[in-house]
Amino acid sequence: MEAWLNRLMMRGVFGAHPIPVxxxxxxxxxxxxxxxxxxxLPFASIVTWVERRVWARIQSRIGPxxxxxxxxxxxxxDGLKHICKEDIIPAEADPRLFKLAPYLVVLAFIxxxxxxxxxxxxxxxxxxxxxxxxxxxxxxxxxxxxxAGWASNNKWSLIGGVRSAAQVVSxxxxxxxxxxxxxxxxxxxxxxxxxxAQGWSPDRWFLFASPFCFAAAxxxxxxxxxxxxRTPFDLPEAESELVAGFATEYSSMRYLFFFMxxxxxxxxxxxxxxxxxxxxxxxxxxxxxxxxxxxxxxATFNIKVLIIVFVSMWIxxxxxxxxIDQMMSLCxxxxxxxxxxxxxxxxxWVAIWPAGNPFAAWSMLAVGVLLAAFFVRRxxxxxxxxxxxxxxxxxx
Amino acid sequence: MxxxxxxxxxxxxxxxxxxxxxxxxxxxxxxRPYTIQYxxxxxxxxQDTLPFRYRGILDVxxxxxxxxxxxxxxxxxxxxxxxxEKNAATREIVISQFDIDLAKxxxxxxxxxxxxxxxxxxxxEFEGADFSLESLIRRFIAEPVVAYKAKKGAEPDVAVADLxxxxxxxxxxxxxxxSDKPAAVAAAPQAAxxxxxxxxxxxx
Numbered sequence: 001m002e003a004w005l006n007r008l009m010m011r012g013v014f015g016a017h018p019i020p021v022x023x024x025x026x027x028x029x030x031x032x033x034x035x036x037x038x039x040x041l042p043f044a045s046i047v048t049w050v051e052r053r054v055w056a057r058i059q060s061r062i063g064p065x066x067x068x069x070x071x072x073x074x075x076x077x078d079g080l081k082h083i084c085k086e087d088i089i090p091a092e093a094d095p096r097l098f099k100l101a102p103y104l105v106v107l108a109f110i111x112x113x114x115x116x117x118x119x120x121x122x123x124x125x126x127x128x129x130x131x132x133x134x135x136x137x138x139x140x141x142x143x144x145x146x147x148a149g150w151a152s153n154n155k156w157s158l159i160g161g162v163r164s165a166a167q168v169v170s171x172x173x174x175x176x177x178x179x180x181x182x183x184x185x186x187x188x189x190x191x192x193x194x195x196x197a198q199g200w201s202p203d204r205w206f207l208f209a210s211p212f213c214f215a216a217a218x219x220x221x222x223x224x225x226x227x228x229x230r231t232p233f234d235l236p237e238a239e240s241e242l243v244a245g246f247a248t249e250y251s252s253m254r255y256l257f258f259f260m261x262x263x264x265x266x267x268x269x270x271x272x273x274x275x276x277x278x279x280x281x282x283x284x285x286x287x288x289x290x291x292x293x294x295x296x297x298x299a300t301f302n303i304k305v306l307i308i309v310f311v312s313m314w315i316x317x318x319x320x321x322x323x324i325d326q327m328m329s330l331c332x333x334x335x336x337x338x339x340x341x342x343x344x345x346x347x348x349w350v351a352i353w354p355a356g357n358p359f360a361a362w363s364m365l366a367v368g369v370l371l372a373a374f375f376v377r378r379x380x381x382x383x384x385x386x387x388x389x390x391x392x393x394x395x396x
Numbered sequence: 397m398x399x400x401x402x403x404x405x406x407x408x409x410x411x412x413x414x415x416x417x418x419x420x421x422x423x424x425x426x427x428r429p430y431t432i433q434y435x436x437x438x439x440x441x442x443q444d445t446l447p448f449r450y451r452g453i454l455d456v457x458x459x460x461x462x463x464x465x466x467x468x469x470x471x472x473x474x475x476x477x478x479x480x481e482k483n484a485a486t487r488e489i490v491i492s493q494f495d496i497d498l499a500k501x502x503x504x505x506x507x508x509x510x511x512x513x514x515x516x517x518x519x520x521e522f523e524g525a526d527f528s529l530e531s532l533i534r535r536f537i538a539e540p541v542v543a544y545k546a547k548k549g550a551e552p553d554v555a556v557a558d559l560x561x562x563x564x565x566x567x568x569x570x571x572x573x574x575s576d577k578p579a580a581v582a583a584a585p586q587a588a589x590x591x592x593x594x595x596x597x598x599x600x
Binding site for chain 1: 403406407414415416417418419420421422423424425426427429430431433
């Protein structure tokens with residue numbers, strides 16, 4: 001992007017003597033706005049409809065299907081409804097913090113898009129500490145959530161906010177430790193550097209590089225569910241216990257901001273996993289045109305991210321909410337030790353095979369394919385069994 | 397069992413149970429939804445799937461009403477209001493009012509039981525929601541009509557033959573409990589609709 005702006009400056013597009021800083025700043029501002037309005041906000045909105053449809057199908061229902069074709073415009077109706085609602089600030093609340101909290105949450109959702117590697121050229125800023133930046137700014141969510149819980153001056157909100165703080169701070173540790181194996185193998189923190197260290201074929205993804213990487217990827221995925229307050233870790237907004245947790249006192253657009261950030265963060269955390277372990281935007285070099293290649297890479301990246309997002313919806317439709325002590329024991333007694341083992345194991349692995357171990361990668365891939373095949377068999381088995389049960393008990 | 401064994405057993409149980417749970421929900425994902433999208437997206441109207449004897453909203457076939465007032469007398473809550481006049485010269489009965497207050501009606505079916513021709517009968521229609529109680533009073537007569545009178549020894553009037561057949565089937569079924577079997581239903585031309593379980597359409 002910088003190179004492109006440089007070329008434009010050389011051609012005199014911005015006048016004879018442009019001020020480079022201003023050109024870069026405005027270019028980046030325009031690009032940020034484009035990414036936000038073209039990808040981030042539509043994703044965060046439309047994914048609500050997708051998620052409701054997926055849950056509905058998991059429960060043998062249909063889901064929202066009245067607004068627009070197949071209910072596609074449901075997100076628009078929901079958004080309009082929220083905008084039209086009254087913005088209530090409780091009399092006992094701290095109005096400044098109360099107003100500030102949703103913006104912090106949305107900020108934590110928007111900032112990571114700066115280093116999102118959509119394709120080989122489509123990245124706003126390829127920071128040399130990209131992945132560190134990503135984990136740092138996504139942790140900002142907890143500040144907003146805790147602030148919302150405190151400022152609401154409501155016990156449910158406060159419990160929700162504190163639960164969220166405990167949860168996010170705890171799960172930052174296994175998530176961070178699951179990022180290190182990749183950093184160990186690539187020796188870089190840059191998102192593009194990590195992506196380029198992988199290949200387009202699954203055997204050269206870090207997911208299958210070693211058993212430790214496989215475990216680390218799973219821990220990273222589960223920890224990202226917890227950091228986004230998603231089921232089975234949605235304790236901060238547990239409806240049956242805490243009304244709506246930290247969002248209890250919020251209404252109108254401020255309420256919407258929390259949920260936009262929650263759904264948008266699904267994309268962000270899925271993008272981290274895809275970049276680190278699933279080969280990012282890598283696509284075979286099929287076309288000499290850079291524009292065509294970038295489009296293909298963009299599509300690859302987004303499809304991978306959407307698959308991960310779908311899996312997290314699917315988990316939300318499957319698993320019940322865990323108890324708070326179960327959540328903490330899962331983190332501290334299982335994930336943190338395993339993440340440390342992964343880190344040390346990967347260090348040893350890299351010391352033995354600095355250039356990777358193709359045999360291990362292929363066997364890991366084979367195991368993955370076998371597991372997938374076994375999973376499909378189980379799915380077919382359950383589908384058939386349910387047919388029999390429905391025949392005997394048509395009313396269930 | 398040692399602590400380490402318990403630790404790994406927990407890990408294994410978590411992985412296995414989540415694996416199977418995900419398989420169960422995935423098997424639901426590929427199934428057809430069970431939702432029946434009443435009322436507007438049904439493959440068959442619910443009314444058409446109900447049995448012939450379903451006690452829905454009352455209807456009156458005035459063409460075969462004899463004006464005998466049997467239904468009016470049978471009604472336990474007086475929701476039927478009929479006004480008749482006897483013409484002494486022609487010995488005809490003129491019905492000038494036939495109102496049924498559906499807000500009062502309790503769908504007991506006692507009015508259709510004594511009807512000699514089956515003129516008053518329940519339909520399978522059940523969607524009676526309205527905005528006022530007044531509009532729930534069904535007024536079947538706009539102008540006074542002459543009541544039907546069966547001719548002795550002659551073939552029934554062709555104009556009302558179908559209505560009579562239907563009405564008599566309805567009454568006969570009432571008279572003989574258990575006769576509303578599929579065979580009896582099939583005998584009535586307008587009642588040939590067998591009870592069909594509504595099939596949910598593909599997920600839309």
